[in-house]
Amino acid sequence: MQLQQGFKSAPNAENTRAIPGAVFNFLSMGHETEGRQALIRIVVNRGSEPPAHTHSREDESYFIIKGSIRYTIGDQVITVNEGEFVYLPKDVPHSFAIQTEQAEVLMWLSPAGLDQWFWDNSVPAPDGAPLPSPAGPPPAHVIEHFVTSLREYGVEMIRN
Template identity: 30%
Template sequence: MSVVVRTAAEGAATWAMGSLFEHLVSGEESGGALGVSVVTQPPGLAAPLHVHTHEAEAFYLLEGTMSYRAAEETYALSAGSFIYLPAGIPHSFQITGDVPVKFLGLCVPGGLMKLYDEVGIPATEHRLPGTDGQSMEVEIPRWNEVAPRYGLKVL
């Protein structure tokens, strides 16, 4: 392992779920300890109720708003909000408002970000995908195939 330093828009990026995942440090670069990405997601995007059996996740919102369900509680998150989710906690979210949300996404241990790389495609630019991204018709079967290997279960 070595020190990892990245400036804005310098690292590899992936388009998945109609979103941009800008990798700051990968599990490989951190010896498996940590994965960190800056994630940008469009208004209205929602994730179904799911659980990660291998990783804890944390999010720090930089811009935008989202509704986040964790276990039986629902939280309204906005810029400056932080949420930590231990492994095994069922959760879902929806991007609210009229602007994209941007957040710092962390996972411990660091393997989860590889899931987005495997399901998505390399981003050609550090922006939300347009017609150059994958359609959900192409991506959803990939999620169903790949997610179980990463301990992700849709409930």
Template identity: 30%
Template sequence: MSFFVRPAGDGDRYAFGGATFTVKASGTDTEGRVGVMEQAAPAGLTVPPHTHEGEDEMFYVLAGEVRGFCGDEHFTAATGAFIFLPRDVEHGLEVVGDREATLLTIVGPARFDALVVEQGTPLT
């Protein structure tokens, strides 16, 4: 594992699930420990209920607002909020309001980042 810095706007970009993901640190970069992506999600985007088996998912809301659920709990999170979604618990979310949401998406151990790369559409 090597040190690196990814400047603002740098990183491989993919269209996936209606959002644009910019990979900041992949599982390959971190020996599988963590994946970090910047996600730009348009207003109205809905991520349907799903579960990450054996992988925690976290979001830091950089801009905008999202609403969602994790298990039986419901939440709303705006700019500056941090969301932790534990592994093996069903969750989903949607972008609320009339503007895009930007989220720092963190997963560990790193799996979802590989899915974005494998199934997403590379963007130039």
């Protein structure tokens, strides 16, 4: 089935979800674009970054709306500030570290797919607030769930 019309989207109570330390607005999901792309607005607190990982299915791109983020992409280290864009190709290990207290970004996934993982592993947040960040590292069973479920989406966590 070919898409027959466009659509518009904005952050709202129905597309706002949270995890500890971050809030997502799902502006465009794969089920709306025939899997071509997904676009998610994310507000994330420093200290809520995931460990280094590699995507085997999608490229990731970020436009920084507010804040500053240092990305490590393979051997490359790039600091990306407000109003700047960064591209992270699939099959290249990467990580990021928020340099400000909080960052606001647009994350574009191409093709879509991983957006569903983010949706499934977050909770509704109609108030637009993140879940509280845990004190200390997550429990072992939570880490194992993320590692195993992300692997099903083609994402491999890099363990040190």
